[in-house]
Amino acid sequence: MVPLSSEERFKNIEHNLTVIRQKIAFAARESGRKPEDVKLMAVTKTVEPIFINHAIECGIDLIGENKVQEFLSKKPYLKLDGCEAHLIGHLQTNKVRQIVSEVSMIQSVDSIKLAKEISKRSQALGITTECLIEVNIGDEESKTGLDLALLMNTIEEISVLPSVKIKGLMTIPPICDDDAQLSQYFYKMHEIFVDIKGKKIDNIDMSILSMGMSGDYEAAVRHGSNLVRVGSAIFGPRLY
Ligand SMILES: *Cc1c(COP(=O)(O)O)cnc(C)c1O
Numbered sequence: 001m002v003p004l005s006s007e008e009r010f011k012n013i014e015h016n017l018t019v020i021r022q023k024i025a026f027a028a029r030e031s032g033r034k035p036e037d038v039k040l041m042a043v044t045k046t047v048e049p050i051f052i053n054h055a056i057e058c059g060i061d062l063i064g065e066n067k068v069q070e071f072l073s074k075k076p077y078l079k080l081d082g083c084e085a086h087l088i089g090h091l092q093t094n095k096v097r098q099i100v101s102e103v104s105m106i107q108s109v110d111s112i113k114l115a116k117e118i119s120k121r122s123q124a125l126g127i128t129t130e131c132l133i134e135v136n137i138g139d140e141e142s143k144t145g146l147d148l149a150l151l152m153n154t155i156e157e158i159s160v161l162p163s164v165k166i167k168g169l170m171t172i173p174p175i176c177d178d179d180a181q182l183s184q185y186f187y188k189m190h191e192i193f194v195d196i197k198g199k200k201i202d203n204i205d206m207s208i209l210s211m212g213m214s215g216d217y218e219a220a221v222r223h224g225s226n227l228v229r230v231g232s233a234i235f236g237p238r239l240y
Contacts, residue, residue, distance in 0.1 A: 009236065010054050016234050017058050020217070024228065027221035038221055041086065043213075043231030045070065046238045049077035055234060056083050064088040064107070064229050068095045072102065088170070088210075088229060090144045093117045101125050107132040107170040107210055110146050115158040122163035130167045132210055133158070135192065137185045138174035145171065148192075155196065159203045168208030168227075169193050173216075182216060186223035193224070 004012070017040075025035035044052045045066045052063060056079055063078075065071035066089025075085075086105040093114055099106070100121045109115050109131040122129040133155060136145030146154055158166060169192065173185035189211055197206035212220025214233035221228060232238060 004236075006050065009051060012236060013051060013054055013234060014058050017055065017060070020230060020233060023218050024221055027218045031222050031224060033226075037226055039227045041088075041210075041227060041229045042234050043088065043229050044074075044235070045089070045231065047231075047235045049074050051235060053077075053079045056080075062086065065103075066090075068099045072098065075102065097121050100129055101127060105130045105132065105167065108134045108144065109158070109164075109166075110134040110136075110144055112154055112157050115154075115161055115164055119161035119163040128163050128165050130165050131158075132168050132170040132208060133166060135169055135171045135189065137171045137189050140174055143172070143174075151192070152196075155204065156201065159201050166204045166206075168206055168210065169196075170208075170210035172213070173211070179219065183219055183223060186211060186216075186220050186225070190224035 020040065024038050024040060028035045028038045039062060041062045041064045042055045042060045043064045061083050063083060064086045068087070071085065071087070084104045086107050087099055087103045088107045091099065091106060091108055091114060096117045100118060106118060106129060109118065115131065118129050118131065134145040135151060136143045136147055139147060155166065158164060169189065171189050173182060176182050190209065193206060193209045208227050209225050210227040210229060211225040212228035214230050217228040217230055
């Protein structure tokens, strides 16, 4: 296969963003919300800075990266004026120091130990770090994210840490070919989100429900997601 030229890739990114925005708007209306109530994140792992910058020029104001090292090495080349960056990949405690203050949110908090380290490092810098709690909605053995059984206790423990602020929940559902099954995971996540929001726990602001990726963002939005994380549908398949 002949690789695409940069020009062709720029055009594709522009086109893809237009289509994705239309689909999100449609799904948002279907679920009784306004298109602007759903945030589109461009997931930029493995994508080179020139293409990320092009997406930003096309109006992207939120990007997501998985790996601390990859993000920090690309960051000097990114035109992040008016664009936020979130960490969405699994974070090891020993990398917290490097990433706190470099991103505006960590979406992948899945243990009290990690939250404590984020709080400690944030406090040392005199900042508060916004976080999402990652939920293992499919209860998969191999998956990152908090098990449902531990969710409420962990959230309550994190809520009292001085320098982290919980802003909502994030999930990556199990891979499934069955749309009905997938919808059930999204449905359950939304239920949990609404349930925790209703508890009005001090220092918790349950406002973000981050779910939906390239293959399933429309379904996620129909089920109440208000932040979708879309990578390959914007930038094309990832080349590792
Ligand atoms: C890679 C990734 C995405 C985006 O995946 P696509 O299928 O390319 O849209 C979303 N969320 C997380 C946590 C990811 O690692």
